[in-house]
Amino acid sequence: xxxxxxxxTIMGRKAAIVAGLEALLPKDAVISDPHETRAYECDGLSAxxxxxxxxxxxxxxxEVAAILKFCHAEGVPVVPxxxxxxxxxxxxxxxxSIILGVSKMADVLETDYANRIIxxxxxxxxxSVTGAVEEDGFFYAPDPSSQLACAIAGxxxxxxxxxxxxxxxxxxxNLLGVTMVTMEGEVVEIGGAHLEAAGYDLLGVICGSEGxxxxxxxxxxxxxxxxxxxxxxxxxFDSNEVAGACVSDIIKAGVLPVAIEFMDRPCIRAxxxxxxxxxxxxxxxxxxxxxxxxxxxxxxxxKIIEIANRHNPVELRESTGPEQSALIWKGRKSAFGAMGxxxxxxxxxxxxxxSELPYVLRRxxxxxxxxxxxxxxxxxxxxxxxxxxxxxxxxxxxxxxxxEAFGAAILKLCVEVGGCLTGEHGVGIExxxxxLDQYAPADIAAQMAVKDVFDPAWLLNPAKVFPLATSASRRxx
Amino acid sequence: xxxxxxxxTIMGRKAAIVAGLEALLPKDAVISDPHETRAYECDGLSAxxxxxxxxxxxxxxxEVAAILKFCHAEGVPVVPxxxxxxxxxxxxxxxxSIILGVSKMADVLETDYANRIIxxxxxxxxxSVTGAVEEDGFFYAPDPSSQLACAIAGxxxxxxxxxxxxxxxxxxxNLLGVTMVTMEGEVVEIGGAHLEAAGYDLLGVICGSEGxxxxxxxxxxxxxxxxxxxxxxxxxFDSNEVAGACVSDIIKAGVLPVAIEFMDRPCIRAxxxxxxxxxxxxxxxxxxxxxxxxxxxxxxxxKIIEIANRHNPVELRESTGPEQSALIWKGRKSAFGAMGxxxxxxxxxxxxxxSELPYVLRRxxxxxxxxxxxxxxxxxxxxxxxxxxxxxxxxxxxxxxxxEAFGAAILKLCVEVGGCLTGEHGVGIExxxxxLDQYAPADIAAQMAVKDVFDPAWLLNPAKVFPLATSASRRxx
Numbered sequence: 028x029x030x031x032x033x034x035x036t037i038m039g040r041k042a043a044i045v046a047g048l049e050a051l052l053p054k055d056a057v058i059s060d061p062h063e064t065r066a067y068e069c070d071g072l073s074a075x076x077x078x079x080x081x082x083x084x085x086x087x088x089x090e091v092a093a094i095l096k097f098c099h100a101e102g103v104p105v106v107p108x109x110x111x112x113x114x115x116x117x118x119x120x121x122x123x124s125i126i127l128g129v130s131k132m133a134d135v136l137e138t139d140y141a142n143r144i145i146x147x148x149x150x151x152x153x154x155s156v157t158g159a160v161e162e163d164g165f166f167y168a169p170d171p172s173s174q175l176a177c178a179i180a181g182x183x184x185x186x187x188x189x190x191x192x193x194x195x196x197x198x199x200x201n202l203l204g205v206t207m208v209t210m211e212g213e214v215v216e217i218g219g220a221h222l223e224a225a226g227y228d229l230l231g232v233i234c235g236s237e238g239x240x241x242x243x244x245x246x247x248x249x250x251x252x253x254x255x256x257x258x259x260x261x262x263x264f265d266s267n268e269v270a271g272a273c274v275s276d277i278i279k280a281g282v283l284p285v286a287i288e289f290m291d292r293p294c295i296r297a298x299x300x301x302x303x304x305x306x307x308x309x310x311x312x313x314x315x316x317x318x319x320x321x322x323x324x325x326x327x328x329x330k331i332i333e334i335a336n337r338h339n340p341v342e343l344r345e346s347t348g349p350e351q352s353a354l355i356w357k358g359r360k361s362a363f364g365a366m367g368x369x370x371x372x373x374x375x376x377x378x379x380x381x382s383e384l385p386y387v388l389r390r391x392x393x394x395x396x397x398x399x400x401x402x403x404x405x406x407x408x409x410x411x412x413x414x415x416x417x418x419x420x421x422x423x424x425x426x427x428x429x430x431e432a433f434g435a436a437i438l439k440l441c442v443e444v445g446g447c448l449t450g451e452h453g454v455g456i457e458x459x460x461x462x463l464d465q466y467a468p469a470d471i472a473a474q475m476a477v478k479d480v481f482d483p484a485w486l487l488n489p490a491k492v493f494p495l496a497t498s499a500s501r502r503x504x
Numbered sequence: 505x506x507x508x509x510x511x512x513t514i515m516g517r518k519a520a521i522v523a524g525l526e527a528l529l530p531k532d533a534v535i536s537d538p539h540e541t542r543a544y545e546c547d548g549l550s551a552x553x554x555x556x557x558x559x560x561x562x563x564x565x566x567e568v569a570a571i572l573k574f575c576h577a578e579g580v581p582v583v584p585x586x587x588x589x590x591x592x593x594x595x596x597x598x599x600x601s602i603i604l605g606v607s608k609m610a611d612v613l614e615t616d617y618a619n620r621i622i623x624x625x626x627x628x629x630x631x632s633v634t635g636a637v638e639e640d641g642f643f644y645a646p647d648p649s650s651q652l653a654c655a656i657a658g659x660x661x662x663x664x665x666x667x668x669x670x671x672x673x674x675x676x677x678n679l680l681g682v683t684m685v686t687m688e689g690e691v692v693e694i695g696g697a698h699l700e701a702a703g704y705d706l707l708g709v710i711c712g713s714e715g716x717x718x719x720x721x722x723x724x725x726x727x728x729x730x731x732x733x734x735x736x737x738x739x740x741f742d743s744n745e746v747a748g749a750c751v752s753d754i755i756k757a758g759v760l761p762v763a764i765e766f767m768d769r770p771c772i773r774a775x776x777x778x779x780x781x782x783x784x785x786x787x788x789x790x791x792x793x794x795x796x797x798x799x800x801x802x803x804x805x806x807k808i809i810e811i812a813n814r815h816n817p818v819e820l821r822e823s824t825g826p827e828q829s830a831l832i833w834k835g836r837k838s839a840f841g842a843m844g845x846x847x848x849x850x851x852x853x854x855x856x857x858x859s860e861l862p863y864v865l866r867r868x869x870x871x872x873x874x875x876x877x878x879x880x881x882x883x884x885x886x887x888x889x890x891x892x893x894x895x896x897x898x899x900x901x902x903x904x905x906x907x908e909a910f911g912a913a914i915l916k917l918c919v920e921v922g923g924c925l926t927g928e929h930g931v932g933i934e935x936x937x938x939x940l941d942q943y944a945p946a947d948i949a950a951q952m953a954v955k956d957v958f959d960p961a962w963l964l965n966p967a968k969v970f971p972l973a974t975s976a977s978r979r980x981x
Contacts, residue, residue, distance in 0.1 A: 141756050141859035164758065186705065199708070200677065213946050223927045225935070225942050226969050227717075227951045228663070231676070231708015240704075252758020279618050281570050281641070281729020382618035449702045458702070465702050469690050474704045476957040480950070492703050 028075060028431070028456060031490045031499060033122035037080065037103055044103055045081050048125070051093045056131075058082040067126040068253050070111040070118040071173075073458060074373070074427060079106065079120035086131045087148075088206055088214060088244040095242065096212025098125055104489045105210070107238040110152065111183025112173040114374050115455030117185060117237055121489055127242060129180045130139040135159045136245060143149040146202060146247045149180035150197040154186075156248060165250040168195035171451065172360050177201035186235030188451040190359065193409035194285040194318070197451065199234040202437035206245035207233060210482040211240045219247065232477060237453050238488040248397050254318035257285065260328060261354050262335050263309030263342030267291050267392065270311035273338040273386030277315070282330050287409030294366065294403040294416070304358025305351070307342040313408065314359055362405040363416070371421040372403070373430050374414055377441035381411045390440055391415055398433040400426075412450035413441070421499070426459065439464050454492045462494060475501065505553060505908070505933060508967040508976060510599035514580055521580055522558050525602070528570045533608075535559040544603040547588040547595040549649075549934060551850075551904060556583065556597035563608045564625075565683055565721040566689060572719065573689025575602060581966045582687070583717040586658025587629065589650040591851050592932030594714055595664060598966055604719060610623050612636045613722060621680060623724045626657035630664075633725060642727040645672035648928065649837050652961065660720050663712030665928040667836065670886035671762040671795070674928065676711040683722035684710060688961040696724065705929070709822045709954060714930050715965040717958040731795035734762065737805060739812050740786030740819030744768050744869065744881065748790035748861030750815040751885040755858045759807050764886030765791040765836050771843065771880040771893070778842035781835025782828070784819040790885065791836055801802070839882040842894070848898040849880070849892055852911050853929035854918035860890045867917055868892055875910040877903075889927035890918070916941050931969045939971060952978065 037044070045059040056062055059081040069076040080103070083397055085091045098105050104124040111118050120126050129150035137146040138160060145167070147156060153174040156167040170189035171177055172468065177187070183205065188197040195201065204218030218230040233240055264270040290298065290312045299306045306312060313335075317327040328345065335343060346352040368373050379387050395402045407412040415437055419430040436450040438461055448454075448461050462471060475493060478485065478501075484504045492498070522536040535541055536558040546553040557580070562568045574581050581601040590594050597603050606627035614623040615637060622644070624633060630651040631687070633644040646667035648654055654664070655766040659684065665674040681695030695707040698872065710717055741747040751764055767775065767789045776783045783789060790812075805822065812820060823829040843849050856864050865881065872879045883891040892914055896907040915938055917924040925931070925938050939948060952970060955962065955978075962979045969975070 139857075139859070141752055142857040143755065143758075164820050196677075199705070200673075209950075215947050215950060216944070217947070219922060219924065225924055225931055226948070227709050227941060227954055228676070228712045229709060229950060231711075231953070232704050232706060232954075235705045257964075275618055278620065281620075319800075320803055322803065323796075326797055326799065380616075380619040382616070388922065445696060447696065447702055454702055462703060467693070470694070471703070473686075473692060473706060473957065476708075477704055477706070480953040480957060 029495055030077065031121055031495060037123040041080055044101060047097055047101065048081065048083055050095065051085060051097060052085065052090055054482065056084045056086070058084070063448070064447060067108065067120060067128070070113040070116060072114055072116040072119065072455065073267060074397060075116055075119055075456065077120055077122055079124050079126040080122065082126035082128055084128050084131050088208060091127065091208045091242050091244050092212045092214055094127060095208050095210055099211050102484065104488065106488050107180065107184070107242045109150070109178030109184065110176045112177045112181065113185065113453065113455060114376065115452045115457040116492065117181070117453050117455040119456055124222040129178060129244070132244060140165065143250050144247050144280050145250050146245060147179060149183065149246050153177050153182055153409070154181060160250050161253070164253050166253050167248055167250055168192070168201050170199050172363060179246055180243055183234055183246060184236065184238045184257060185451060185453040186359055188407065188412060190286045190288055191405060192407065193287060194283055199231060201249045201356065202230065202234055202246060203249055204247040205230065205233060205243045207241040207243045209241045210484070210487045212279045237455065238491050239478055239492060240487070255320045256324060256459050257316055257318045257352065258324045258328065259314050259316040259346050259352055260332070261307065261342065261344045261355065262313040262315060262340050263307045264311045264338060265309065266339050267311045267388040269338050270313055271388050271408070273313065273335055275330060275382050275384055276334050276337070278409065280330065280334055284314040284315050284317045284327070284331065284409065286314065287407070289404065289406050289408035290359065290362065291404040293401065294362055294405040297365040297369055297403070298358040298362050302357050302361050304354050304360055307344070309341055366403055366416050370418040372414050372416040372418050373434055374449045375434050375437055377413050377438050377446060377448055379411045379413060379441050379444050379446035380452040381409070383444040383446070384408065384411065387413070387440060387444060389435060394433065398429055400430055400433055411446065435461060456491055459492055460494050462492070471497070506972055508553065508598055509973060514600040518557055524574055524578065525558065525560055525571065528574060529560060529562065529567055533561045533767050535561070538546050544585065544597060544605070547590040547593060549591055549593040549596065549932065552593055552596055552933065554597050554599055556601050556603040557599065559603035559605055561605045565685060568604065568685045568721050569689045569691055571604060572685050572687055576688050576961065576963060577962065579961065581963045583965050584657065584661070584719045585851045586627070586655030586661065587653045589654045589658065590662065590930065590932060591853065592929045592934040593931040594968065595928045596933055597955050601966065606628055606655060606721070607980050609721060617642065620727050621724055622727050623722060624656060626660065626720050626723050627655050630654050630656060637727050638730070641730050643730050644725055644727055645669070645678050646675050649840060656723055656725070657720055660711055660723060661715045661969060662928060662930040663711065665884065665889060667763045667765055667884060669884065670764060671760055676708060678726045679707065679711055679723060680726055681724040682707065682710060682720045684718040684720045686718045687961070714932065716955055716969060717964070732797045733801060734793055734795040734829070735801050735805065736791050736793040736823050736829055737809070738784065738819065738821045738832065739790040739792065739817050740784045741788045741815060742786065742818050744788045744865040745862040746815050747790055748865050748885070750790065750812055751813050751878070752861055753814070753860050755809060755886065757807065757811055759804060761792050761794045761804070761808065761886065763791065763793040764884070766881060766883050766885035767836065767839065768881040771839055774846055774880070775835040775839050776844040777841065778845060779834050779838050781831050783835055786818055791832060836882070843880055843893050847895040849893040849895050850907050850911055851893050852914055853927045854890050854915050854923060854925055855927040856888045856890060856918050856923035860921040860923070861885065861888065864890070864917060864921060868914060871910065871913055873934040875906055877907055877910055888923065912938060933968055936969055937971050939969070948974070
């Protein structure tokens with residue numbers, strides 16, 4: 028992956044820039060020692076690393092505004108960072124940029140059960156949003172696998188989903204309003220504690236804009252009442268394609284489970300070795316979960332199991348209680364960690380129409396042979412959000428490049444069948460050049476024109492989302 | 505309401521402009537005779553009327569592109585029009601503008617049950633989208649009261665909701681992709697048959713932008729499997745405030761009916777006289793509907809009725825069968841027509857946090873005394889989307905002005921309690937000056953900058969959404 032050339036003028040002014048930031052913030056909120064900035068050199072896409080010029084850790088919206096105003100005046104690029112769990116390089120610095128980390132901003136500002144909302148600072152982790160309301164019977168629905176660590180700021184930037192988003196939607200469906208600071212240091216309020224916007228609804232374009240339009244410092248989130256109960260069922264099949272066809276049939280029938288998760292043999296084995304979830308020894312596994320009262324659960328599972336039986340499952344097992352349910356999910360949620368124990372891998376993220384699942388799974392299998400690299404599949408099948416993990420050896424020359432080429436071929440396949448080259452991980456640096464496969468030049472130009480509005484000098488989270496040459500040409504020196 | 509001054513140069517060039525349009529389109533697709541353009545002089549906000557310079561009725565995306573390209577080159581404003589049911593003047597022409605009506609574009613382009621989508625031309629009416637799929641057990645969820653007449657184009661422009669949007673969301677939650685033509689005549693594809701967007705998600709900002717960013721010619725919509733059954737229950741209360749408190753408690757408890765509709769005494773009486781729905785003689789009525797199997801319905805209604813009983817209802821009546829259910833809904837859906845039979849009225853549209861319902865209903869009652877005009881309330885209470893109908897006499901001098909002042913005061917109240925000055929009807933001309941009450945100058949500037957991107961000359965649907973002086977200053981001559 029090509030990295031942008033750092034701006035020599037900025038690099039030469041490091042001392043003055045750091046001094047300027049130190050004048051705006053408490054002493055320990057500015058990190059410029061090269062040993063310490065290394066902590067910010069990469070995110071979850073750790074194949075690419077680059078320490079930033081400096082990092083700042085503001086405590087509130089006012090400090091964020093002061094930082095951005097200063098950096099805008101000085102022409103210094105800023106890379107916002109949540110918890111750094113991005114798998115697409117969304118928080119990767121450039122050498123001439125300032126990392127703006129929101130980790131200190133983790134307060135709950137307001138809970139309002141009557142209107143079912145919570146307002147938080149965006150450095151708060153996803154799981155601790157639910158943590159703040161669960162004793163009162165509520166939860167925050169989007170649940171990325173990284174939910175223990177990932178920040179709401181990053182969830183908003185990437186429009187994150189999760190296993191249970193089939194029923195509850197992704198971040199954009201659960202976000203009601205934000206306080207955002209533009210690159211020029213202006214504080215704007217977008218949306219609020221209601222579902223509608225007067226005039227244009229800018230919230231939708233902010234959500235998923237990968238930190239390129241502004242830094243979101245506070246968010247009003249919708250919280251939901253916890254369902255009475257939930258029950259997963261494990262379904263084992265003797266091929267990926269049959270499991271894919273079963274998913275497509277469940278969706279087509281109009282049943283709406285809260286989650287349909289898919290794992291293939293390599294992934295099942297790795298998870299089983301890692302957490303002993305009790306998964307059966309099959310080619311492909313579905314975890315289908317439904318919610319409600321016991322009666323509602325029984326009724327929904329009856330329909331789902333009837334559909335599954337048409338596909339000759341080799342295993343069909345309802346959870347018998349809360350411990351078993353927790354174990355089933357623990358296996359799934361540790362899939363990436365489990366795979367990481369046994370292999371280097373690149374985790375892809377593409378979305379396809381659910382009806383194309385059997386075809387796409389077969390083609391990925393064939394391409395695995397063509398490229399000579401193994402693939403493990405684990406993903407949110409119900410909404411067609413795939414996460415093929417391509418296994419490679421980081422110490423073997425050329426393997427990473429082959430892996431990247433294979434990944435690009437899979438994402439192009441997603442676009443070909445009418446899907447999208449990203450689901451919930453974003454474009455970041457990983458997929459910026461593939462944007463040309465997804466979009467016509469006029470479509471990309473419209474997106475870039477929106478960036479012009481919010482960040483005319485193109486200083487915010489540079490070198491991402493758009494093809495490198497295109498976005499470099501936009502940068503105002 | 506102040507109307508913009510027509511551009512004398514454009515008015516003087518009418519013959520040439522019409523000839524230019526006739527060269528692009530079939531003969532009967534251009535309407536320029538003053539007797540015929542009168543058909544397009546107003547929409548549902550019929551207090552304001554202005555015939556357009558001409559009207560065009562294209563049959564497909566290519567014709568729309570040709571029209572817009574021509575008008576852009578000639579500097580002629582264009583007002584897109586669905587079925588003209590807007591209640592906020594969203595389709596009101598200016599004298600120097602061309603009405604672009606999409607009514608001829610009503611085809612179904614694709615139905616795909618496996619992926620639960622339908623793709624239509626946007627002139628198709630809302631109800632006939634469901635009509636195209638209901639034999640196969642599916643439906644399109646957003647259901648504005650005008651669903652028999654209103655076009656998908658208008659639904660997208662206003663982000664329309666409806667009675668059942670409490671559960672299923674509004675248009676933006678059911679729209680997957682659009683084909684849109686920009687004012688410059690460029691055709692862009694935004695979104696698609698999947699839930700995610702790579703790069704920025706422009707679909708959210710297109711939906712609800714009131715036809716000011718482009719003309720949407722085709723739409724990919726999500727369709728849902730019809731629920732097994734549904735049952736409404738009527739709840740009568742002896743005051744608006746108590747009914748409002750009951751709604752707030754239902755929402756707070758986390759039960760999710762598909763609809764909670766509210767009607768007060770004047771509205772109940774008018775509907776009862778109009779369609780004989782069998783409504784009880786009470787101060788305030790709620791229609792609460794739940795869906796599912798019989799067991800699921802029983803279980804949900806049990807919880808809801810338990811909450812209602814805490815508020816001492818004077819009437820509580822479950823529907824006993826499909827005919828009665830249909831009648832209950834017929835009453836509600838004909839509310840605006842019924843009120844129109846007995847009075848001139850202005851229908852407002854604001855959104856508030858549900859917990860503020862009792863307070864806002866009391867204040868509206870008090871303000872009714874202050875302004876000396878009666879109010880009837882009928883609205884989607886579950887999601888806080890209010891529709892107060894202010895009754896006035898169109899033949900009495902000054903009454904319309906008092907009515908407008910009262911309406912503005914109610915919408916300001918909505919903003920004060922943390923709500924929004926529009927729900928599903930849009931800003932149009934009706935609320936453009938109130939935008940300054942909702943937004944800070946920086947927020948409005950951000951929205952206007954987005955308009956600059958899509959329509960740099962500010963020719964598309966002029967004199968709406970933004971305060972008149974502001975948007976006039978932006979117009980490129």
